[in-house]
Amino acid sequence: MISESTSFVKGVLLGGIFCVLVTFLGHIKTGYWTKVHHHEHHHIQAPNQEDVSNLSEVERVELSQSIRVYCIILVKPKDLGHWAAVKETWSKHCDKAEFYSSENVKVFDSITLNTDDMWAMMRKAYKLAYDHYKDEYNWFFLARPTTFAIIENLKYFLLKKDSSQPFYIGHTVKSGDLEYVDGEGGIVLSIESLRRLSKVFEDPDKCPEQGGMIWKLSEDKQLAVCLKYTGAFAENAEDSEGKDVFNTKSVGSLIKEAMSNHPQQVVEGCCSDMAITFNGLAPNHMHVMMYGVYRLRAYGHDFNDALVFLPPADSDND
Amino acid sequence: MAVLGLKSSWLAFNTGIVAGFAVAFYLLHSAPLPLPPKDSPRRATLAPGPALLGALHPPLPGENNTTAAELFSKVRILCWVMTAPQSLETKARHVRATWARRCNVVLFMSSQADAAFPAVGLGTREGRDQLYWKTIRAFQHVHQHYLAQADWFLKADDDTFVAVDNLRWLLSAHAPDRPIYFGKRFKPFARQGYMSGGAGYVLSREALRRFVAGFQTQVCSHTSPVEDLALGQCLEKMGVEAGDSRDTLGRETFHPFPPESHLTGKFSKSFWYWNYCYYPIVEGPQCCSDLAVSFHYVNGELMYTLEYFAHHLRAYGYHPRYQPPPRLQDWDGGNATQLAKGSRRRHGAGRRPASRSLCRDLPLQAGRTAMQLLWTALGIVAGFTVIFSFLPQLDPKVLTLKSLPVLAHRVIHEHPTGESPPSLPPRPMHTG
Numbered sequence: 001m002i003s004e005s006t007s008f009v010k011g012v013l014l015g016g017i018f019c020v021l022v023t024f025l026g027h028i029k030t031g032y033w034t035k036v037h038h039h040e041h042h043h044i045q046a047p048n049q050e051d052v053s054n055l056s057e058v059e060r061v062e063l064s065q066s067i068r069v070y071c072i073i074l075v076k077p078k079d080l081g082h083w084a085a086v087k088e089t090w091s092k093h094c095d096k097a098e099f100y101s102s103e104n105v106k107v108f109d110s111i112t113l114n115t116d117d118m119w120a121m122m123r124k125a126y127k128l129a130y131d132h133y134k135d136e137y138n139w140f141f142l143a144r145p146t147t148f149a150i151i152e153n154l155k156y157f158l159l160k161k162d163s164s165q166p167f168y169i170g171h172t173v174k175s176g177d178l179e180y181v182d183g184e185g186g187i188v189l190s191i192e193s194l195r196r197l198s199k200v201f202e203d204p205d206k207c208p209e210q211g212g213m214i215w216k217l218s219e220d221k222q223l224a225v226c227l228k229y230t231g232a233f234a235e236n237a238e239d240s241e242g243k244d245v246f247n248t249k250s251v252g253s254l255i256k257e258a259m260s261n262h263p264q265q266v267v268e269g270c271c272s273d274m275a276i277t278f279n280g281l282a283p284n285h286m287h288v289m290m291y292g293v294y295r296l297r298a299y300g301h302d303f304n305d306a307l308v309f310l311p312p313a314d315s316d317n318d
Numbered sequence: 319m320a321v322l323g324l325k326s327s328w329l330a331f332n333t334g335i336v337a338g339f340a341v342a343f344y345l346l347h348s349a350p351l352p353l354p355p356k357d358s359p360r361r362a363t364l365a366p367g368p369a370l371l372g373a374l375h376p377p378l379p380g381e382n383n384t385t386a387a388e389l390f391s392k393v394r395i396l397c398w399v400m401t402a403p404q405s406l407e408t409k410a411r412h413v414r415a416t417w418a419r420r421c422n423v424v425l426f427m428s429s430q431a432d433a434a435f436p437a438v439g440l441g442t443r444e445g446r447d448q449l450y451w452k453t454i455r456a457f458q459h460v461h462q463h464y465l466a467q468a469d470w471f472l473k474a475d476d477d478t479f480v481a482v483d484n485l486r487w488l489l490s491a492h493a494p495d496r497p498i499y500f501g502k503r504f505k506p507f508a509r510q511g512y513m514s515g516g517a518g519y520v521l522s523r524e525a526l527r528r529f530v531a532g533f534q535t536q537v538c539s540h541t542s543p544v545e546d547l548a549l550g551q552c553l554e555k556m557g558v559e560a561g562d563s564r565d566t567l568g569r570e571t572f573h574p575f576p577p578e579s580h581l582t583g584k585f586s587k588s589f590w591y592w593n594y595c596y597y598p599i600v601e602g603p604q605c606c607s608d609l610a611v612s613f614h615y616v617n618g619e620l621m622y623t624l625e626y627f628a629h630h631l632r633a634y635g636y637h638p639r640y641q642p643p644p645r646l647q648d649w650d651g652g653n654a655t656q657l658a659k660g661s662r663r664r665h666g667a668g669r670r671p672a673s674r675s676l677c678r679d680l681p682l683q684a685g686r687t688a689m690q691l692l693w694t695a696l697g698i699v700a701g702f703t704v705i706f707s708f709l710p711q712l713d714p715k716v717l718t719l720k721s722l723p724v725l726a727h728r729v730i731h732e733h734p735t736g737e738s739p740p741s742l743p744p745r746p747m748h749t750g
Contacts, residue, residue, distance in 0.1 A: 004330040011334020019342035156634040255622045266622045273630045284582045292627030295608040298483035300386030307635035317603035
């Protein structure tokens, strides 16, 4: 009987030790399951709360005024409805916003480019913007008329980034070897990138006017190719939780996707709280977004933000 | 004693291994494993009946929600949502996943009870002609079971979006023992007007008492199935005031249509709406307060979109044009404070009855226990496999501390059967 109980005890000890070994080996192998999908492109992140909460009032005002964004919106006459909506809504929050049109339109002021090829329009618009405004603005944001942008969130994102560095930021896509910023989500260039771009425009081998060799590349890919020659590479923008801040889809589409992909965590899993752009919005939806972003809020929730932005003059929908 | 022809000490030894393995496994894994984020709803259930308790949401990064927290405890709102068995999973679930969580108490009212959702069964039939019956029964149920748990009682549809924090701001200017109710005010058919059902309306505690009393004394009865009008007429009879729910700039807060209709729609001049609104209609951006309380005809996608707009998406650093003044000090909080204390005594809960400990995820806990049992069972199976494939002949008597290194060496370098490896062939003998 005694020998059996001794045997039992020895067995318990051996079993326990074996279990501990197996458990630790198991943890090393399986690791933690996470949702991070593996990109291979560059990621660039928004500043953390800790980075910005130690600024004084004076520093905050100075900081807010030091980030100057010039908005380029490329339009064509067929986009008149969206053009009007952009004019009445988010573009009022750019330090300056100008519409670069393929042809002159009577209803609205615009800078006429006299071409309706998107790459040619983009080249001309960037060239003109650089020539006229290189000393006045340090960031250049290019958008389509179907895009809605929250410029304040863009400025927050750019808070700690030096515009004399070659930044080329947006929602990036990898196409073979080329990583480019998807024009649908908006394209952000620092003044340095724009300077280099202006230079490379003069080189027809690296950056041809007709765009593409045998087949035509889309204008956003073409831009990436030209910028790559100058040493400016596309970077994907994310918030502190890793969510994209430049979106190529509308809020509605993203919510719909979230409802079918993770129905128990729709809003939490969908979109960033500090989103900068959405795309594919109808003109009416832009007015609703204006209300949703700048006005509708839950009372009693206050934020201690590092930047200060006041509502623009002559506006009543924000 | 030989069991199944095996040596008893060997059996005891191997049973010991299994037992040791199982116990160690359970101990190691009873601390929660880093499980993948589970997609289970955060629900809390509390007696009596199928009420869900709301909770103050944890603040977003950089957010200070002291004011919202103060209002959560001082302006307690019970929300009941008019729904139906066939709409629970198509409409009411989106309400449950969004704004319903921000009420102090929320009840889903259906003709039939549903313990899982959970929904209260009102014992009526379904259909548009039953709306007033359901409303009467719902308010009677709330009056009977929850009167002391809230100061204000909101009715909404399962396609109404409510910004509950904004409702608290609106109501904080009024004492709940005053007979008053708020909503989107319509003017016809009642002298003081009545509140649109779809846009939601909210009764003070005194108003609820009077509504129920009206039916008890038969001053009020089921006059018509048009729930909002009939209710408005009953409240008027019982001396309940129809309040002005507009913000301090005179902009509407309760809305009978979705935001797009109010912000961008142009209602045709012959549309009934023009003749119904008590206050002048404003089209365009000034239609709606920044602190809007409700919108109606909101489908699932829009419900989450509005939740995202109101509680998540914002323009960093932006200083809005409208700076709403705090309204909490406008009324004498003496009565309310006393009542609040009374309810705390009765329930014995902390200052915030919907504390996080109550929000324990019951389905998640069950899932975790099942996972642990599964691991233990696997552990036992693994233990058996190990024993019977690698240590079949190990004699427990041989296993002492001194012999361990030798045994280890033997196990690593020798056959599992414990025999020594086949010996090397003898060196060929060289001759000469």
